[in-house]
Amino acid sequence: MKRLIVSAVGAALLAYGGTVAYLQHFDHITAPELPASSPTLKDPVALAAFNALREARCDYCHAEQRDLPFYFRVPVAKTLMEKDRANGLRHFRVEPVLDAFEQGTAPTEEQLSRIEEVITQNRMPPNLYLMMHWHAHLSNAEREAVLKWVQDTRRKNYNNTGAAEQFAAEPIRPVPESVEADPAKWTLGRKLFFDKSLSGDNTLNCASCHGLDTGGVDNLVTATGIGGQKGPINTPTVYDAYFKMAQFWNARATTLAEQAAGPVMNPVEMGSHNWEEVANKLNATRNTHRCSRLHLAQMPRLMKKPSPRLLASLKKRWLRQMALLMNTSKASRMPLVSRPNAGMNALRPLVAQVAIPALVWVDAAWKSWVLKVITSKTVVAS
Numbered sequence: 001m002k003r004l005i006v007s008a009v010g011a012a013l014l015a016y017g018g019t020v021a022y023l024q025h026f027d028h029i030t031a032p033e034l035p036a037s038s039p040t041l042k043d044p045v046a047l048a049a050f051n052a053l054r055e056a057r058c059d060y061c062h063a064e065q066r067d068l069p070f071y072f073r074v075p076v077a078k079t080l081m082e083k084d085r086a087n088g089l090r091h092f093r094v095e096p097v098l099d100a101f102e103q104g105t106a107p108t109e110e111q112l113s114r115i116e117e118v119i120t121q122n123r124m125p126p127n128l129y130l131m132m133h134w135h136a137h138l139s140n141a142e143r144e145a146v147l148k149w150v151q152d153t154r155r156k157n158y159n160n161t162g163a164a165e166q167f168a169a170e171p172i173r174p175v176p177e178s179v180e181a182d183p184a185k186w187t188l189g190r191k192l193f194f195d196k197s198l199s200g201d202n203t204l205n206c207a208s209c210h211g212l213d214t215g216g217v218d219n220l221v222t223a224t225g226i227g228g229q230k231g232p233i234n235t236p237t238v239y240d241a242y243f244k245m246a247q248f249w250n251a252r253a254t255t256l257a258e259q260a261a262g263p264v265m266n267p268v269e270m271g272s273h274n275w276e277e278v279a280n281k282l283n284a285t286r287n288t289h290r291c292s293r294l295h296l297a298q299m300p301r302l303m304k305k306p307s308p309r310l311l312a313s314l315k316k317r318w319l320r321q322m323a324l325l326m327n328t329s330k331a332s333r334m335p336l337v338s339r340p341n342a343g344m345n346a347l348r349p350l351v352a353q354v355a356i357p358a359l360v361w362v363d364a365a366w367k368s369w370v371l372k373v374i375t376s377k378t379v380v381a382s
């Protein structure tokens with residue numbers, strides 16, 4: 001009996017040892033290679049880091065379409081590995097880092113920082129995987145090589161201006177005292193931030209979720225988007241977003257410009273369908289703002305079937321808005337009030353508030369003229 005147990009344990013150990021040895025061989029022959037032309041081959045710091053990541057086979061779990069060892073097809077093991085792989089792919093992608101090694105360029109600040117974090121904490125590769133891939137365990141020297149490469153790359157490519165020399169390779173940077181910005185652009189940006197026509201049904205602007213009077217957030221557990229739809233994720237603040245090295249919780253946008261396109265088309269955030277639609281809406285409302293939006297939506301209804309309530313509410317707003325239009329319009333664009341005629345100018349308020357609405361009331365041709373003026377992109381040029 002004793003002998004039986006001993007030989008069973010022996011056989012198991014042999015099988016385990018054999019598998020580990022096979023995997024080591026397989027891991028090595030299928031590992032990522034650098035082409036002979038890669039500048040990394042001539043850069044000892046980068047090469048040492050590349051070799052460490054290559055030895056650990058980070059790509060098994062963090063890159064799509066790899067040659068995987070046979071046990072990825074053996075029941076139980078397959079389930080475990082597939083779970084690790086799915087999870088790993090979701091958390092981090094190593095392909096861009098491998099490409100950077102290949103081309104001798106720098107990964108992004110975000111990629112560097114994430115590698116730095118897991119290596120500092122000694123979290124990768126995961127323990128279960130190490131049980132089958134002994135060679136993949138990173139030695140202290142290998143970990144130091146990776147960390148040195150991260151810091152050197154940072155120093156060289158993401159110059160930490162404003163920090164003392166000993167902090168120059170730190171991932172967290174001092175915020176600059178001032179930022180150069182183009183006033184025309186930030187004025188436009190501020191307008192758009194509050195413009196509801198960025199959303200599919202004109203109900204939401206950026207500030208709906210990133211209230212600038214509520215710390216740049218919506219104070220909800222997860223965001224509420226167009227049509228009251230609940231999103232899956234918490235709204236981060238937009239304060240200081242400019243200074244973040246990456247945008248979104250999973251850092252999927254590198255710059256603010258890349259990020260900004262996201263919420264507008266996201267079906268559970270602002271739910272617009274395409275940029276053409278948004279651009280058309282913005283053009284239509286560009287300068288007349290509150291003025292045209294109301295009429296674009298309501299004029300056709302008014303002409304078809306004017307219910308007394310709609311008429312009453314429109315009339316009130318109509319007067320106010322016509323006055324606004326009159327006051328801000330470039331003279332040449334409004335035939336009725338544009339004549340260089342002092343008498344006419346004196347009449348402007350009256351014309352705006354009474355005459356035009358009255359004419360629109362009684363005359364279909366006037367209605368269509370007003371509609372045209374209001375929907376035209378060039379009504380108000382300033």
Ligand code: HEC
Nearest residue numbers: 056057058060061084087088091092114115118124125129
């Ligand atoms: C056997 C599969 C596997 C291997 C090999 C592996 N990882 Fe991971 N990795 C995971 C899984 C699973 C997660 C997500 C769970 C976690 O964070 O622990 C992850 C998460 C990460 C993250 C994200 C951590 C975070 O907090 O966002 C980074 C970065 C990472 N791995 C880097 C590496 C590097 C570098 C290597 C090679 C040295 C490596 N991984 C090897 C499975 C793997």
Ligand code: HEC
Nearest residue numbers: 205206209223224225233234235236241247248249263269
């Ligand atoms: C429906 C609510 C909602 C609207 C509307 C909205 N956002 Fe967001 N915003 C979010 C959520 C939720 C996230 C986080 C998403 C993620 O990480 O996947 C986010 C992320 C961001 C981030 C990244 C911040 C960080 O720390 O990663 C910025 C910047 C941002 N939004 C700006 C905008 C701008 C500009 C607009 C208008 C064009 C806008 N948002 C409209 C909910 C919203």
